[in-house]
Amino acid sequence: MEPRITLITLAVADLQRSLAFYRDGLGWPTEGIVGEEIENGAVVFFDLQKGMKLALWPRTSLAAEARVAAEGMSAATFEIAHNVHTRQEVDEVVALARAAGAKVTNPPAHRAWGGYSAHFQDPDGHLWEIAWNPDPRFAVD
Amino acid sequence: MEPRITLITLAVADLQRSLAFYRDGLGWPTEGIVGEEIENGAVVFFDLQKGMKLALWPRTSLAAEARVAAEGMSAATFEIAHNVHTRQEVDEVVALARAAGAKVTNPPAHRAWGGYSAHFQDPDGHLWEIAWNPDPRFAVD
Numbered sequence: 188m189e190p191r192i193t194l195i196t197l198a199v200a201d202l203q204r205s206l207a208f209y210r211d212g213l214g215w216p217t218e219g220i221v222g223e224e225i226e227n228g229a230v231v232f233f234d235l236q237k238g239m240k241l242a243l244w245p246r247t248s249l250a251a252e253a254r255v256a257a258e259g260m261s262a263a264t265f266e267i268a269h270n271v272h273t274r275q276e277v278d279e280v281v282a283l284a285r286a287a288g289a290k291v292t293n294p295p296a297h298r299a300w301g302g303y304s305a306h307f308q309d310p311d312g313h314l315w316e317i318a319w320n321p322d323p324r325f326a327v328d
Numbered sequence: 329m330e331p332r333i334t335l336i337t338l339a340v341a342d343l344q345r346s347l348a349f350y351r352d353g354l355g356w357p358t359e360g361i362v363g364e365e366i367e368n369g370a371v372v373f374f375d376l377q378k379g380m381k382l383a384l385w386p387r388t389s390l391a392a393e394a395r396v397a398a399e400g401m402s403a404a405t406f407e408i409a410h411n412v413h414t415r416q417e418v419d420e421v422v423a424l425a426r427a428a429g430a431k432v433t434n435p436p437a438h439r440a441w442g443g444y445s446a447h448f449q450d451p452d453g454h455l456w457e458i459a460w461n462p463d464p465r466f467a468v469d
Binding site: 188189190191192193194195196197198213214215216222225226227228233234235236237238239240241246249252253254255264265266267268269270280283284292293298299300306308313314316318325327328 | 329330331332333334335336337338339354355356357363366367368369374375376377378379380381382387390393394395396405406407408409410411421424425433434439440441447449454455457459466468469
């Protein structure tokens with residue numbers, strides 16, 4: 188099994204609300220909701236760097252297709268990191284997310300691992316880290 | 329804010345158990361546990377394609393750094409997709425994961441969206457989709 192991730196899907200309670208947060212709030216381009224003609228198919232895709240995609244998908248659809256329980260939500264299950272080029276950019280992205288309605292759980296600050304970062308939760312509680320990391324292994328193109 | 333994801337971190341209950349699942353079970357190369365000299369720093373990194381990384385991090389560390397509650401776990405919060413080149417490869421990866429101790433919630437089958445896929449959960453319940461998708465937008469390099 189090759190170490191490869193092609194797509195990250197965030198399960199959401201309200202597809203329109205999440206579309207508004209990511210498209211209008213954070214400014215990420217998307218075609219909007221597609222796939223409505225398929226059962227459990229309504230989904231929003233964002234093209235990320237280098238062929239990666241992020242999807243927003245109703246939690247009920249994910250639960251039905253993956254055959255898992257739809258109930259419950261925990262913040263400390265995973266996080267997605269968005270690395271940036273400068274410390275100032277961390278502040279800017281957090282301000283943008285806050286204006287878009289994100290809950291900032293951890294304001295921008297210098298970290299023991301040598302960088303500068305902050306955390307926020309999207310409307311469903313999904314956890315994002317916005318990070319500037321001087322370690323060249325985490326350099327952003 | 330550019331649409332970019334640099335790192336996905338899975339919060340885990342037992343770092344050694346998860347390291348064994350991904351490194352030994354799925355065969356993903358890694359340096360193993362690093363960062364133990366930093367408070368909440370012990371972490372496992374896997375280099376994925378094109379600069380992406382996957383991290384395994386104790387749930388208590390994630391909760392402490394992001395300042396969110398450490399309790400709770402829900403399967404239907406997100407999923408990570410691993411796209412493959414052929415239908416047969418879906419079967420092979422699912423067999424590998426099952427042998428590594430994964431819980432297969434949804435065995436390989438043809439899907440309404442036109443592909444062939446399956447779902448499993450890792451030792452903490454994190455949901456993976458293994459998918460072959462004939463849509464060229466999901467082609468694997």
